[in-house]
Structures are given as structure tokens and as C-alpha cells.
Amino acid sequence: MQINFSEYRQRRERLMTKIGTGTAIFHSAPPAVMHSDVEYAYRQESDFYYLTGFNEDHAVAVLCPHHPEHKFILFVQPKDLEKEIWTGYRAGVEGAKELYGADEAYPLAELDEKLPQYLEKGDPLYYHFGRNDNFDNKILKHWKRLILTYPRRGTGPTAIADSNFILHPLRMVKSATELEMIRKAMDISVEAHLYAQEIAKPGMYEYEIQAEIERIFHKNGATIAYPSIVASGGNSCILHYINNHRKMEDNDLLLIDAGASYGYYNGDITRTFPINGKFTSEQKTLYNIVLTAQLEAIAQIKQGNPYNLYHETAVKVIVEGLMDLGLLVGDIEEIIKEEKYKPFYMHRTGHWLGLDVHDVGLYKTGEETWHNLKAGQVLTVEPGIYISPYIKPVEGQPEIPEKWKGIGIRIEDDVLVTESGNEVLTAKVPK
Numbered sequence: 001m002q003i004n005f006s007e008y009r010q011r012r013e014r015l016m017t018k019i020g021t022g023t024a025i026f027h028s029a030p031p032a033v034m035h036s037d038v039e040y041a042y043r044q045e046s047d048f049y050y051l052t053g054f055n056e057d058h059a060v061a062v063l064c065p066h067h068p069e070h071k072f073i074l075f076v077q078p079k080d081l082e083k084e085i086w087t088g089y090r091a092g093v094e095g096a097k098e099l100y101g102a103d104e105a106y107p108l109a110e111l112d113e114k115l116p117q118y119l120e121k122g123d124p125l126y127y128h129f130g131r132n133d134n135f136d137n138k139i140l141k142h143w144k145r146l147i148l149t150y151p152r153r154g155t156g157p158t159a160i161a162d163s164n165f166i167l168h169p170l171r172m173v174k175s176a177t178e179l180e181m182i183r184k185a186m187d188i189s190v191e192a193h194l195y196a197q198e199i200a201k202p203g204m205y206e207y208e209i210q211a212e213i214e215r216i217f218h219k220n221g222a223t224i225a226y227p228s229i230v231a232s233g234g235n236s237c238i239l240h241y242i243n244n245h246r247k248m249e250d251n252d253l254l255l256i257d258a259g260a261s262y263g264y265y266n267g268d269i270t271r272t273f274p275i276n277g278k279f280t281s282e283q284k285t286l287y288n289i290v291l292t293a294q295l296e297a298i299a300q301i302k303q304g305n306p307y308n309l310y311h312e313t314a315v316k317v318i319v320e321g322l323m324d325l326g327l328l329v330g331d332i333e334e335i336i337k338e339e340k341y342k343p344f345y346m347h348r349t350g351h352w353l354g355l356d357v358h359d360v361g362l363y364k365t366g367e368e369t370w371h372n373l374k375a376g377q378v379l380t381v382e383p384g385i386y387i388s389p390y391i392k393p394v395e396g397q398p399e400i401p402e403k404w405k406g407i408g409i410r411i412e413d414d415v416l417v418t419e420s421g422n423e424v425l426t427a428k429v430p431k
């Protein structure tokens, strides 16, 4: 399954109607070095990939709606059979046109020579700074030269605008084909979590569970969306625990936060369960608070609701639950306003999900205005309670009895906003 050629073209066309008289430039991701001259598996930059489907490094895409013929230009590595024997086949300049639909393509080495013709008639220049210092400097150099020569030409980019603000609103709302890819990533993630729940038992090592989860990702043509978190016992209180080397014991909870990446679309699921099949009474009490928080939060996900409502809902349930247990004391409004719950719940209740795990898009559209949810957006709902062995309550709050310490619980699902409400895409993993 993959996004087809015409969808990439549609995406570029939609972006170009927003660019108007401007020009936009996107750079591919650099290869990431593992050590010496060994590289990690290549991962394309998501904006670049969203617009091109092109999965090679050392490439630049230019969108130039004001050009009479060349609206979409790719600069790529030319074919070079000697190098391709080592690192894989390249589309090359011809392939960029024939396979990826570029109106014109050049070897990347010709960028400095060929780029000005596309920039000198457009205004503004859309580009996102901060991903690649060398290329940022190159863009600035071109822009400075064009500003210097502007008086003699009377055209060119007078300003550089961040491409995020025109592209990311498009990426936030998923197309039907994207949703198919996302569902596939979720289904693979679900299969892995179900299997992990089936096999986990005291005496196993966390990494054995990790291995089985990732085996299921790979056998389905996927890879990890992020380093898998397999956190037992007190490790469950470490939000991004990826060491995964502990031997699991009876009466432990096991928190698994793992998701598959399929065609760069990501699942992101967390489940927490008793490794021997039975919660202790403290584990059960806290689990039920988190579960209620998650279910009530999910109920707030519907088109038109402000983004933050589901987080506020989860926080309220968690604070009420901790107050009932005497772990937080005082006035509930004040505890929430002054965030006195943060030693127990220190992260937000979710994030956008898509080509990036923490996907792009605004959460707020003004100081006091939250983005209103729209059908086609995908987000995570992932409340938790973490009572670290080293927890330090804020001033005026009680010390935490030992029996609660070392319990960390998070429950995370991936949710699609629909016109009538929502759909939990990862519902098949039991809670």
C-alpha cells in the first residue's frame, strides 16, 4: 500500500494555490550517522516527503507556481552506477521527471547556478530555517544577492516566510489514502501489543518483549515509529525509558509504549498491565483513575471542540482521583491552576499524529484561543499517573506513602476526529 503519484501532485497543487506569487524550497533530510561511516536507515524529512514521495537524500524541491513551465523542480543526485553499487539505486535527473513528476530536474551540484531563475520573479520566498545550517546559509546567500540586485530588476523575494505556516495546515487534515496508511500502521501496532500482552510473564527481560513487538512490526513491512518503551516496575515512572534491560518480576506493572511506522505513517500506543495477570489493589486504584481520565478525555474529541478540552478533562479526573486518595489536598481549582498535580502528571494529554509521531500543526491560534478540532485530524489521548520512587510533592502537599511508589501508568490511544465525534483507531488493544 502506498500514496500514489496523483496524490503527491494534488498536495503540491494545493500548496501552490497558497504560495501565490511566491516560491517555496524544501530540503531532504541528511543521512544520520550511527558511527564512523556507518549510517542509520535513511528517514526522509516529512515536509519534503509529503510533497514529493521522493525518498533519497541530497535533494531539493522547489515549487514555483509563477513560472510559465517549471512549477515543480527537483535537484537530485545524478545517476552514478559506481556509487549506486554501494548505496542503492538513484532515480537520477531523468527519474525525477519521469517517476516523480518534476517539470524540470537538475543535478544537485547545479543548484547555485539554476536556483536564481526560479527565485528572482517570486515574492516571498517560503523556507523553514533550522533543519540544516549549511543549506540555511545557502538560502540566505541567494536571498542577499537577490536583495542587492532587486533595484535593477524590480522583482524578487522581499521577505522570507516560514513554509510551516502554509504547509502544515494541509498536513494536519488527513486524506482518505493517508487514513488507509494510518490504519495500517495502527493495525500492525495493535497486533504487536496484543502479542506482547499474551507472552509477557515474570522472569522475562523487558528486551525480550521489545524484540517480539519489533519482530511483528518488521514482518508486516513496518519499522519502529520511535524507540519502543518497555518499562516494568519502577521504570514505568520514566516517561521515555528505552533501556529495556530489566528482568520483570511478579507483581510488576509493565508499561509498553510502542508504535509501528508504515510508509512513514505512525502508530503510537501505550498499555499498562500487570505482568502476572492480576493488579495489586494500589495498581488497580490508580489504573482506574487513568482509565476514567482517558475515556472522558476521548469523549471530548469531536469536530469543533477546542484542542485543549480533552487535556483539561483528563487533568480534572486525575486530580479528583488523587484527592480522593489523599495524595493531593486543598482546593481543586487551585491545584489545577497552580499545576500542583505535576509531580504525578507532568506531560500533556496528547499530540497530533501523522508523518511525524509528534506531528506538525498549531495547537493554539492565539494567546487564549485553542485550535478547534476538525474532521480528518488524528491525535493521541495518553493520560498517565507516575508515582516515582523519588517523587517530591510540591510545597504544602502530603508526603507519599511507600505503597504508592514505583507505580507508573499510561494509557494511550490514537483517535481520528470525525464529523460526528471520533473513532478510536487503536481500540482493539484491551484496556
Ligand code: GLY
Pocket (backbone or CB within 6 Å): 226, 257, 268, 351, 357, 382, 412
Ligand atoms: N511515544 C511517544 C509519545 O507517546 O508521545
Ligand code: MN
Pocket (backbone or CB within 6 Å): 257, 258, 268, 269, 270, 412
Ligand atoms: Mn506513545
Ligand code: MN
Pocket (backbone or CB within 6 Å): 268, 350, 351, 380, 382, 412
Ligand atoms: Mn504519544
